[in-house]
Amino acid sequence: MADSPRLLRLQAGTLRLDVAPDAGGSIARFEGTWDRGGRQGRVDWLRPASEQGLARRNPLAMASFPLVPFCNRIRDGRASFEGRDIRMPPNHPGDPSSPHPLHGIGWLRPWTVTLAGGHHASLRLEEPASAAWPWRFAAEQHLELTDQALRVTMTVTNHDTAAMPVGIGHHPYFPHPPGTRLTSPAAAMWMGDSQVMPTTLEANDVVARLREGVVLADLDLDNNFVGWEHRTLVEWPLDQHGPRRSLVMEAHPPLDYFVLYCPRGYDHFCAEPVSQCTDWLNLLPHYGRGPLGGARLAPGETLEARFTLAPRWE
Structure with a gap:
């Protein structure tokens, strides 16, 4: 087994953040301490990276990782944009046979x-142009920890000679103990096929339940949501990990969409702030930018995105 990558540690008040630059620029851990009635302990606000995941530098085993220059999947790794063809090979570390590359390049x-x-x-x-992504670009992440919240600012800059399509976001994994609730208002949800590729857009019962707040164990999803109101509330009950607690994820445009991945029976789930939906380049001619997002960066232009994770004790 390889040696674990270096970790950068940030500390502010009761919060601590570990960052793994060599593992896709990922967050490896985001945790805090609690003190109630003489009892003390630590709680993970994001699912912590495993030792094996760190040793293998596997972003899928991290607490969160950046999504750039696109989020989610591109069908068969094939798309075109203003005369340039994308020919991205499969890139899933855990499933090399999956035909739809996902999460971009940065991770x-x-x-x-x-x-x-x-x-x-x-x-x-810094990423050179290639057949997989035929534009040269640079991306940056700025992580700031205060005693109240983690603030993440991401940018991507087009260093090519032609306009570049771009999506940006992050992929946080949250703990999912029994009784976890999620409130995340949005306008509609992309239904998906058996390969998690979007097919139709619906304002359905799931959208209504997420607006009011729902026990996550009642859902079984891997879907994109449109018209996200830039705020997601996660609530955890009193349990062996600590007192009742919650976390608010807030984002700013262009993070106007979110992805909810909550397979039934898992001990974690993902609520991802993103700027575009799955396979947006191939679906744009049929649906337009509103239901799909994404941006066009002229040469030299920069796209910026910001979100915060703010834990609190009840």
Whole structure:
């Protein structure tokens, strides 16, 4: 087994963040301490990276990882944009046979540390053009930890000579003990086929339940949501991990969409702030940008996205 990658540690008040630049620029751990009635303990606000995952530098075993220059999947890795063809091979570390590459490029590359301090860390990725993604670009992540929240700012800059399509986001894994509730208002949900590729857009019962708040164990989803109101509330009950607690994830445009991955029976789920939906480039001619998102960056142009994770005790 390979040695575990280096970790950058940020600390502020009761919160602690570990970042793994060599494992796709991922967050490896986001945790806090609690003190109630003389009892003390630690709680993970995100699912912590496993030792094996760290040793293998596997982003899918991390607490969260960046999504750039696109989010979710592209059908068969094939799309075209303004005269350039994307020919991306399968890239799923756990399922090499999956024909639909996912999550972009940044999550599978080591990132360069450009700043590391007590409360701040900055990472950078430079990516040349290739057949898989025929545009040269750079991406950055700025992570700031306060005693109240984690703030993440991401940018992607087009360093090519032609306009580039782009999506941006992050992929947090949250603990899912029994009784976890989620409230996440949105307008509609993309229904998917057996390969988790979008087929139709619906304002259905799931959308209504998420708006009011739902026990996650009642859902079994891997779907994109449109018209997200930029706020998701996660609530955890009193349990062996600690007192009643919650976390608010808030984002700003262009993170106007979110993905909810909550397979029944799993001990974690994902609620991902993203700027575009699955296979947006291939679906744009049929549905337009509104239900799909995504951006067009001219040469030299930069797209910025921001979100926060704010834990709180009840």
